[in-house]
Amino acid sequence: MSELKLMKGNEALAEAAIRAGVDAYFGYPITPQSEVIEYLMTERPEQRTGMVVLQAESEVAAINMVYGAAGTGKKVMTSSSSPGISLKLEGISYLAGAELPSVIVNVVRGGPGLGTIQPSQADYFQSVKGGGHGDYKLYVLAPASVQEMADFVEDAFDIAFKYRAPVLILSDGLIGQMMEKVNLKAQQNRISNEELIQKYGDWAVTGKTNRARNIITSLDLESEKMEARVHRLMAKYEQMEKEDLRYEKINCDDAEYLIVAYGSSARISQKAVELGREKGIKVGLLRPITLFPFPKEQILALTNQVKGILSVELNAGQMVEDVQLSAQFKVPVEHFGRTGGIIHTPEEVLDALEQKLIK
């Protein structure tokens, strides 16, 4: 049965993972996402569904545990926050290279370095431009509410298994820590080992029966084979762009100015749009729900209509580069955002729009 609850974003994500029939979670504590593993440990999911939960000795170990379980076809995830994600990047690159379905959650805090434990969106580049080594991309979902923290767990696994690829849920300290009402879906059964072998037996390592052995690796010492692997990955990313782009448009029909914002910045910008409309400024919001794939064509189409675009991000200007590329310099594109863990107000966003684009 579905259930309506008041929960923190991190807790909603953890509860949704149990309900989505996730097989295993491996993590390491780091602020502001430690509630995920705390909630899971408290809930005893091994009793509720048989889900494995393990606190690893490091983020590095945790992501490699994800690699191990994912290679056996299990539905497996990890979560962390910015410095921890940096540690996981090698493993994420291996997951992409070995084509393993898996879900990674980043509840972003400010950086660089140890930075701050306050919310930030400064890991945009790391998330959508690779991050780890080699030619790969992550499918990146950016929740803007506690409800989406819960819903995106299942969505992320659907994509991960559709493409046999790692998927990133790019949240931030604000969405992770804030409480909202959330509608939790009914409990789903975990997949049985028999069904798993039937579905993924052509690639997962589950013990060699009367078939050829399965091997999980990202290594191809023969250049032609390695290039073929890269091409296979690129074909997946192209298909993701065609079939699995997600975005939301608010008040864009008559907009003369456009704000592009995701996650917590999109929530703040939504209020800025309201305030602008009250002042008679025709402003709309385009919220990328996926950061890769990015709504390039949608932004380009809106350049026929708007006089300028403001990219609002809790960072020093990262997504703005993709907005500029999408807009192909047809209209001015500006950036606004606070850093260091400071969260901009709707008034500041509207003021920036007026100062930078309207004057």
Place this chain on the structure above:
Amino acid sequence: MDTIDIIKPENEVFCKTPLMTDTPLSYCPGCGHGTAHNLAMEVIDEMGIVEDTIGVAPVGCSVLAYDFMNIDITQAAHGRAPAVATAIARCWPDKYVFTYQGDGDLAAIGTAETIHTCNRGENIVIIFVNNGIYGMTGGQMAPTTLEGMKSSTSPYGREIESMGSPIKMTELVANLPGVYYATRQAVHTHKHARKAKKAIKKAFENTRLKKGLSFVEIVSNCNSGWKMTPNESNIWMEEHMFPYFPLGDIKVNGKLK
């Protein structure tokens, strides 16, 4: 019995286990890896557990173990094999999960994973091939390189004062309660190989009985890295490696010897 009779299948007294593929080994002639691979595969074959066995290969000379071992196998990032194996064993508690790692992988970059996996007493087997050098990358100093031993990154010999002492991993992990069995073996003679096989078998039996972690070190040679002939390297190993890394059981049935 003439030659024709000898090769008749019914007269066969020894054959290659089907769990070794026909792919030519990429190891240098004289290297112990091939024997160590073979012993592990023979044990899995003889125990009849291949359908329930998942291997984890490392980074190092044996990175291509999956080319030679005819089993389901995952190739892990450098040093992370115990973490990879942990997750597999947790998600598939009835499977036989083992890692096959070298000294750079297990005792340098993967030290944290090794220690914590052993400490948790994961129900897995770790096969640790210690040849005192980084073979794959061309003969650099390993954490187990002996004092005074020359390598490309200790060209004047390992100096304890600046480079530390060679680390005895098996003694180290044997002190952790999660480790049920810790032993050090060799594979350069038939006698040693037979003993090593027994040790590997015992390790997999421990997995079957869900006793926790079994750690089998195999002290081996690296004739290329040591810049010796295979025979010279085996003699050198006996004269220098064995005194520092003495062979035999260190912990049996959860009790230190």
